[in-house]
Each structure stands twice: as C-alpha cells, then as structure tokens.
Amino acid sequence: MATKHWQAHLCVLCGYLYEDPPGVFTEAPENQLQWQALPDNWRCPDCGAKKSFFDEIELNIPTEDNEINL
Numbered sequence: 001m002a003t004k005h006w007q008a009h010l011c012v013l014c015g016y017l018y019e020d021p022p023g024v025f026t027e028a029p030e031n032q033l034q035w036q037a038l039p040d041n042w043r044c045p046d047c048g049a050k051k052s053f054f055d056e057i058e059l060n061i062p063t064e065d066n067e068i069n070l
C-alpha cells in the first residue's frame with residue numbers, strides 16, 4: 001500500500017489548518033504556496049497569528065486507489 005506524505009501547520013490559537021500540500025482535510029486552492037514559501041509577515045487568515053504560533057504536523061497517510069479512508 002502506498003503512503004502519502006502529508007504535512008500541515010496547525011494554528012495553536014484558533015485551530016486553523018494550513019496543509020502542505022492542501023486538499024487532504026481542508027479545501028484549499030491548488031496554487032497555495034508551500035509553508036516554507038510563505039513570507040515572514042504571513043498571518044493566520046482566521047485569527048491573525050504569526051507563523052511562529054503554528055505547530056508542525058507530519059503524517060504518512062496510507063492511500064489505496066487514490067482514496068483516503070479516515
């Protein structure tokens with residue numbers, strides 16, 4: 001079974017999830033920047049927290065027939 005490496009950053013203040021790549025748990029534009037590519041003055045779109053208020057999350061998600069079962 002193949003696995004998909006999935007990385008996200010979670011806002012510790014409001015729970016906003018910034019996926020990299022997007023589309024696993026949340027809907028996001030396909031042209032969303034990678035986390036590392038975001039400017040230092042980027043802020044959480046929900047609460048305005050700085051990037052330093054985000055916790056990094058890494059998962060390897062098993063994939064089968066391009067579907068993800070949670």
Ligand SMILES: [Zn+2]
Binds near residue numbers: 015
């Ligand atoms: Zn936030």
